[in-house]
Amino acid sequence: MAEGARGREGRGIGKGKHCRKINQSIGMNTLIADSGSTKCEWCLLHNGKKKKVDTEGISPYFLDAAGIGRVLERELLPVLKTTSVDQVFYYGTGCNNPDNRQIVRQAIRRAFPNAGIHVTHDLMGAALALSGSSKGICCILGTGSNSCYFDGKKIVKNSPGLGFVLGDEGSGAYLGKKVLQYYLYNTFDEELRYRFDAKYATNTKEILEQVYKQPLPNRYLASFALFLVENRGHYMIENIIEDGLNDFFFQHLCKYRESWKLPIHFVGGVAYGFKDVIRELCSSYEFELGSILQKPMDGLIKYHQ
Numbered sequence: 676m677a678e679g680a681r682g683r684e685g686r687g688i689g690k691g692k693h694c695r696k697i698n699q700s701i702g703m704n705t706l707i708a709d710s711g712s713t714k715c716e717w718c719l720l721h722n723g724k725k726k727k728v729d730t731e732g733i734s735p736y737f738l739d740a741a742g743i744g745r746v747l748e749r750e751l752l753p754v755l756k757t758t759s760v761d762q763v764f765y766y767g768t769g770c771n772n773p774d775n776r777q778i779v780r781q782a783i784r785r786a787f788p789n790a791g792i793h794v795t796h797d798l799m800g801a802a803l804a805l806s807g808s809s810k811g812i813c814c815i816l817g818t819g820s821n822s823c824y825f826d827g828k829k830i831v832k833n834s835p836g837l838g839f840v841l842g843d844e845g846s847g848a849y850l851g852k853k854v855l856q857y858y859l860y861n862t863f864d865e866e867l868r869y870r871f872d873a874k875y876a877t878n879t880k881e882i883l884e885q886v887y888k889q890p891l892p893n894r895y896l897a898s899f900a901l902f903l904v905e906n907r908g909h910y911m912i913e914n915i916i917e918d919g920l921n922d923f924f925f926q927h928l929c930k931y932r933e934s935w936k937l938p939i940h941f942v943g944g945v946a947y948g949f950k951d952v953i954r955e956l957c958s959s960y961e962f963e964l965g966s967i968l969q970k971p972m973d974g975l976i977k978y979h980q
Contacts, residue, residue: 703761705979706787709800709972710767711943712737712818713847713894716972717751719758720980727972728754732818734768735775736838737891743782752786760790764979766800766971768819771836797971798823799830804974805940811965812934814923817943818897820846822927824937834927839893845923847897847945853915854899855882867911871902904948916952924956938965 705720712734719726730750733743763783769775776794783792802813802825814822820843824832839848857863858871859879885895906912928934939962941953947969957964968974 704759705762705764706755706760706790707972707975707979708763708765708767709797709804709970709975710734710765711797712768712891713897715746715767716970718972718976719755719760720976721758723980725976726755732768732894733779735772735778736769740778740781740785743779744785747782747786760787762791763787763793764975765792765794766797766975767794768797770794770796771798771833797821798833800975801942801971802830803978804971805942805966805968807974807978810933811937812928812931812939814928814939814941814946815943816845816847816920816923816941816946818847818893819843820849820923820927820943820945822923822931824931824933832931832933834930839896842926843893844926845920845945847900848893849896849922850903850915850919850945851896851899853919854902855886855896857911857915863911867906867909870906874902874905875899900945900948916949917956920949920952920956924960928960928962934960934962938963940965940967942968942971944969 703721707718707720709716710733713732715730715733717728717730719728728751731746733746735743738746765779765783767779770779780792780794783790783794798813798815798821801815801821802811802823805811805813806825806827808827810827811825812822813825814820819836819839821836822834823830836842839846839852843849854871858868859882861868863871886892889895903912903916928939939957941947941950946953946967950967953967954964956962
């Protein structure tokens with residue numbers, strides 16, 4: 676598989692079946708990671724047992740190898756303690772880029788010097804978790820957004836992901852940005868403006884400072900998607916949600932000819948939280964809705980076990 680590194684540090688996620696056989700035969704400790712920009716979920720597998728750990732999200736666009744290493748040292752290694760790790764399968768945001776994969780691999784190598792390291796992007800992790808060995812359109816709607824046509828073995832097509840500044844339609848950052856626009860442009864009615872002020876107690880200067888000068892602005896923007904969840908039913912809120920998700924459907928899903936032939940699967944907090952809107956949009960576009968998962972980890976555990 677194109678995303679797989681060569682040699683010991685990842686003969687590719689496409690070798691997953693081979694790796695599973697090895698794990699079963701010699702009882703390897705396998706560590707799986709599914710990382711977005713906001714949160715990284717880890718699971719250690721050994722002899723059918725699972726140990727899960729959540730850490731800060733790891734994005735090589737915002738953290739260098741040293742920064743990722745600090746996250747692992749501070750939040751992951753103390754939980755694993757002295758447990759040895761033989762294989763690490765890391766699925767992460769930004770890892771479609773070879774340079775970014777190397778940054779992540781370098782940090783993981785320092786943390787687990789004796790392990791086989793396999794690094795690929797979060798979209799492949801989502802595809803394996805959602806579709807397994809079947810064909811489908813697989814989508815991520817979390818802090819960021821992405822989609823692909825998966826043929827059961829590899830990602831054949833991928834609608835370009837432009838990040839939260841130029842793209843990420845339908846994501847938490849995209850929806851959160853819309854919330855801030857409505858607030859800062861005084862588009863919210865009096866009721867919603869009162870609710871926003873009561874919840875966040877912020878101002879224009881502070882918002883602009885966070886977005887343009889502070890680190891991890893995508894997480895900051897995504898945090899305002901919660902305001903949409905808490906105020907469902909108001910027509911302005913429903914418009915933001917429907918318009919934001921429709922932008923994802925129009926800009927990405929409509930670009931795949933396979934969208935009208937195969938089930939479309941979704942994973943991520945935004946997809947799960949607004950699954951009623953996803954269902955309605957699939958119906959209006961005449962798409963077949965597949966599964967909607969909050970997290971891909973359970974599917975990845977099943978795949979690697």
